[in-house]
Amino acid sequence: xxxxxxxxxxxxxxxxxxxxxxxxxxxxxxxxxxxxxxxxxxxxxxxxxxxxxxxxxxxxxxxxxxxxxxxxxxxxxxxxxxxxxxxxxxxxxxxxxxxxxxxxxxxxxxxxxxxxxxxxxxxxxxxxxxxxxxxxxxxxxxxxxxxxxxxxxxxxxxxxxxxxxxxxxxxxxxxxxxxxxxxxxxxxxxxxxxxxxxxxxxxxxxxxxxxxxxxxxxxxxxxxxxxxxxxxxxxxxxxxxxxxxxxxxxxxxxxxxxxxxxxxxxxxxxxxxxxxxxxxxxxxxxxxxxxxxxxxxxxxxxxxxxxxxxxxxxxxxxxxxxxxxxxxxxxxxxxxxxxxxxxxxxxxxxxxxxxxxxxxxxxxxxxxxxxxxxxxxxxxxxxxxxxxxxxxxxxxxxxxxxxxxxxxxxxxxxxxxxxxxxxxxxxxxxxxxxxxxxxxxxxxxxxxxxxxxxxxxxxxxxxxxxxxxxxxxxxxxxxxxxxxx
Numbered sequence: 001x002x003x004x005x006x007x008x009x010x011x012x013x014x015x016x017x018x019x020x021x022x023x024x025x026x027x028x029x030x031x032x033x034x035x036x037x038x039x040x041x042x043x044x045x046x047x048x049x050x051x052x053x054x055x056x057x058x059x060x061x062x063x064x065x066x067x068x069x070x071x072x073x074x075x076x077x078x079x080x081x082x083x084x085x086x087x088x089x090x091x092x093x094x095x096x097x098x099x100x101x102x103x104x105x106x107x108x109x110x111x112x113x114x115x116x117x118x119x120x121x122x123x124x125x126x127x128x129x130x131x132x133x134x135x136x137x138x139x140x141x142x143x144x145x146x147x148x149x150x151x152x153x154x155x156x157x158x159x160x161x162x163x164x165x166x167x168x169x170x171x172x173x174x175x176x177x178x179x180x181x182x183x184x185x186x187x188x189x190x191x192x193x194x195x196x197x198x199x200x201x202x203x204x205x206x207x208x209x210x211x212x213x214x215x216x217x218x219x220x221x222x223x224x225x226x227x228x229x230x231x232x233x234x235x236x237x238x239x240x241x242x243x244x245x246x247x248x249x250x251x252x253x254x255x256x257x258x259x260x261x262x263x264x265x266x267x268x269x270x271x272x273x274x275x276x277x278x279x280x281x282x283x284x285x286x287x288x289x290x291x292x293x294x295x296x297x298x299x300x301x302x303x304x305x306x307x308x309x310x311x312x313x314x315x316x317x318x319x320x321x322x323x324x325x326x327x328x329x330x331x332x333x334x335x336x337x338x339x340x341x342x343x344x345x346x347x348x349x350x351x352x353x354x355x356x357x358x359x360x361x362x363x364x365x366x367x368x369x370x371x372x373x374x375x376x377x378x379x380x381x382x383x384x385x386x387x388x389x390x391x392x393x394x395x396x397x398x399x400x401x402x403x404x405x406x407x408x409x410x411x412x413x414x415x416x417x418x419x420x421x422x423x424x425x426x427x428x429x430x431x432x433x434x435x436x437x438x439x440x441x442x443x444x445x446x447x448x449x450x451x452x453x454x455x456x457x458x459x460x461x462x463x464x465x466x467x468x469x470x471x472x473x474x475x476x477x478x479x480x481x482x483x484x485x
Contacts, residue, residue, distance in 0.1 A: 044456025045420030045484065046386040047160070048297050049153070051305040052290065052372075053125075054365065055175055056118070056330030057412075059395040059405055061434040062358050064413035065108045066091045067397075070433045074398045077337055078359070085424035093362040096370035102423045103373055103382070105416045105483055109428020109437040112393040112444065116409040118331070121392030121444070122175040126150075127183075128448025128474035135471070136183065147183035148191065149448050150303035152473070155189050156457055160300030163261045164192075170293050171195025171203055173307040174329070175392070184466055191305065194268070194292070202311040203288040210268050267299045268292070280371040282364060285310050290368040294375055297385050310364075330391065332357055333404040344402035373417060386419035386454045390447070397433035410436050414447070419454055420485040427482045445477030453479045 059076070061067045066080040066089055080089035083101035090098050097104075113120040113131060119141045120131040129136055129146040136146040147155075150167035159166030169176060172193030182189045194210050195201040202208060266272055273291065281287035286308050293306040310328035335342035336357050369389060376382040394412030395405035411430045417423070428440035452459050452473055462470040 041157070041456030042458050044454070046418070046454040046456075047384040048301065049150075049303050049386045049388070049451055049455065050293055050297050051303075052293070052369065052387070052389045053122075053176060053305055053307050054330060054389065054391045055122070055173065055307065055309060056332075056391065057121075057393040057395055057407060058330045058391040059332070059336065059358055060108070060411060060413040060430070061395070061397065062091055062093060062336075063362070064090055064094075064106045064415060065411075065430060065434045067430075067432060067434050070397065074433070088424065088426055093359060094366050096366045100370055100373045100417075103377070103417045104423060105421045105425040105427055106413060107416070107427045107442060107480060107483075108411075108413045108430055108434075109440045110412045110414050110442050110447070111437060112409040112412055114409055116393060116407040118175055118392055118407075119179060121409070123179040124444035125390055125392060125447060126176060126180055128445050128477055130445075130475055133475055142178050142181070144179065144181065145183050147185045147189065148180050149451055150191060150305060151182045151185050151189040152463065153303045153452070153455060153457070155185055157302055157455065159302040161302075163264050164267070164296070164299060164301050166302040167191045168296055168301050168304050169193040169195075170289055170296060170304055170306045171201045172198070173201065173309045174198050176305065176307045199309055200311040201309075202285050203292060204283055204285050208288075213264075213268075263299070267295050277375070280367075280374070282367045282371070284364060286364045287368045287371070290372050291375075294372060294379075294381075297376075298379065298381060310361075328361070330358070330361065332395070333400070333406055334402040336395070336399070336404045338403060342402055342404075344404070376418065382418040384419060386421070386451065387417040388447075388451070389415040394434070397435040408435075416483055421483050422485050425482065427480065440482075442480055443477070445474040446480055447477075448474045449477030450479045450483055453484075 061070065062076045062078055066078075067075060068080055070076075076091060078091040078093050081092045081095065081098055083090055083098040085101040088101050088106075090101070113124050115121075115131065123131045123141055123144055126148050127144065127146050128149055129144070131137070131141060131144065133144075133146065136144055138144045148167070154166035157166075167189065169180070169191045172191070172195045176191075177193065177198045180191050193212075195203070196211050270278060270288065270291065273295075278287070278291065281291040289306050289308050293304050296304045312328065334344040334346050337359060338357055339360060341347065372387070373382070376385060376387070391412065391414070394408040394410075396408045398405075400406055411434055428442065429438050430436060431438050449459060457473070459473040463473055465471055
């Protein structure tokens with residue numbers, strides 16, 4: 001008879017053999033083998049977090065912070081409009097969102113990393129630590145050693161949806177894909193990315209599905225069920241009561257749920273959504289990504305980040321890097337308002353965004369974000385879900401010679417809703433050109449601190465490094481108290 005140690009070794013090899021490759025790596029690495037740390041959630045206002053990350057740097061003066069008194073040669077051509085809250089104005093590019101101002105707190109005094117770089121800004125908003133932090137700076141920006149906020153949250157709070165990971169990228173794109181990692185936490189806390197392409201993923205495509213859930217060739221549902229039955233037989237063995245065996249059993253059961261659960265299949269499909277709902281969100285990539293974010297939150301996933309870069313085929317354009325190619329994020333260095341070619345460095349590098357300026361892209365965001373707010377409220381989810389619409393930087397108050405706006409770190413705007421966020425509130429102030437913060441300056445570290453506090457995580461307790469050393473949750477962050485009721 002084999003010894004218990006020999007049996008454990010064989011069992012581990014068996015479990016590894018059935019898992020590796022099904023999702024691209026071992027399922028034991030996707031789902032934690034350790035119990036979630038006990039956390040006392042003090043004053044929690046949020047149960048879940050839904051981050052809407054609009055990449056590229058959305059122009060603050062063309063959206064949340066209109067400046068009609070700016071110099072005429074540089075002001076936005078889109079004038080302020082009234083909102084549902086007297087005294088609060090957004091620009092005319094946001095008529096549907098304006099009707100929901102009573103649900104929103106807009107921070108007009110957010111700043112980004114002084115480096116004013118896309119990757120640096122994205123990293124700091126994902127982690128709440130400076131990209132060049134002396135304690136956690138890596139050899140490159142994608143090797144920063146502090147975990148993502150979503151990874152920390154999942155480590156401490158787990159998730160209310162055991163069939164799915166607690167931290168999900170929906171679908172995952174470009175900058176967040178590049179800089180996200182689990183730092184000093186176990187890699188089981190990594191964001192699960194529903195997409196497989198960093199650029200051009202089209203969630204609205206009729207045949208779109210989560211390809212990482214495709215079984216290996218020859219591993220159909222019948223064979224999966226057979227292997228699950230075999231796992232149950234192993235669990236009935238004399239060694240099943242041992243702690244490590246219990247951990248493997250629990251987490252592989254979750255892994256099988258991920259692959260075969262009808263609930264998971266329903267969450268990751270739009271078939272159960274009405275035509276009216278899909279029409280309201282918009283049947284483009286942004287609309288379906290926002291809708292999928294709502295479905296994940298409704299299922300109980302703790303931390304969802306929606307990342308949007310529209311696929312070029314939606315506007316009949318070639319891919320980025322090709323002549324007259326498209327790159328559908330908000331980095332409008334050239335022709336920010338012009339629907340046509342305008343030359344400039346991006347055009348010379350086959351990356352010009354002509355035909356895709358802010359006024360072409362904003363109607364999609366206006367529609368999808370307003371639909372999400374309505375939907376969350378109607379489903380009773382807004383009270384417990386912290387919704388954050390963010391970007392990694394602002395845009396320059398002055399137009400450049402190519403009639404675009406360049407990177408700007410000194411002032412930007414973000415919007416928040418749900419989970420005790422007071423509606424109808426403007427936080428902070430910028431000068432007459434939206435160039436500099438003149439009241440209540442906030443940073444990515446403050447944003448991160450706010451998310452932790454909203455979830456009831458006591459950041460005074462500090463995190464523990466693998467060697468037991470305590471470390472702060474953020475690099476000097478302080479919560480944005482105006483976002484708390």
